[in-house]
Amino acid sequence: MFKIAVFVSGGGTNLQAIIDQIQSGHLTNVEIACVLASKTQTYAQTRAEKASLPCVVVRRSDYLKLSEYDEAILDAIKPFAVDLVVLAGFLSLLGPQFIANYRQRIINIHPSLIPAFCGPGLYGIKPHQAALDYGVKITGATVHFVDEHYDEGPVLLQRAVEIRTGDTAEVLQQRVMKEAEQIILPEAIGLIAAGHVQIEGRKTIIRS
Numbered sequence: 001m002f003k004i005a006v007f008v009s010g011g012g013t014n015l016q017a018i019i020d021q022i023q024s025g026h027l028t029n030v031e032i033a034c035v036l037a038s039k040t041q042t043y044a045q046t047r048a049e050k051a052s053l054p055c056v057v058v059r060r061s062d063y064l065k066l067s068e069y070d071e072a073i074l075d076a077i078k079p080f081a082v083d084l085v086v087l088a089g090f091l092s093l094l095g096p097q098f099i100a101n102y103r104q105r106i107i108n109i110h111p112s113l114i115p116a117f118c119g120p121g122l123y124g125i126k127p128h129q130a131a132l133d134y135g136v137k138i139t140g141a142t143v144h145f146v147d148e149h150y151d152e153g154p155v156l157l158q159r160a161v162e163i164r165t166g167d168t169a170e171v172l173q174q175r176v177m178k179e180a181e182q183i184i185l186p187e188a189i190g191l192i193a194a195g196h197v198q199i200e201g202r203k204t205i206i207r208s
């Protein structure tokens, strides 16, 4: 069984999509070994509990230094011996120590078509507002590997979503979650678990 840790900070709709895909048998040979939340009382935690998944809370606000937080989350997930860390709406920064321990074994879902509308400060609802402000007609979501550079690791999957006249950032966010994020994140996990993904330099190669 391919074991994953899912890191969350908020509503957990992406976590739910992974749970649903496993429970419906569409995502096979994958087990959510643990859920790690960076805050208390997130709805993501409630979703984890409803699905009877082990959930650990390691609050970012309890640590002054990023290196201390890195150590704490490394310790927290160590017992679960996971093959992959999935950032599913995890809005805390990971430090170099954590990334070095899980090199090429961390993926993130970002709510835009990278390299557009990404980077420091652009998370959650903000990439959607930025896309509307710029006036682009298409946006979407990206699953990428995580390295030391914010939102810059090799792109694995992307899915485009149309922007419609009258969209607000909230409406667009819901459409991107439903039509892109919740599809490509479980798909990316399945591809990696099946051994179909190779990283070459800054690119990924998907073999069938």
Ligand code: GAR
Binding pocket: 008, 009, 010, 011, 012, 013, 014, 015, 044, 088, 089, 090, 091, 109, 110, 111, 122, 123, 124, 125, 177, 181
């Ligand atoms: C999602 O839209 C995810 O793409 C975004 O936060 C939201 C969390 O939703 N992540 C980022 O912006 C990371 N840069 P969720 O908690 O309901 O899955």
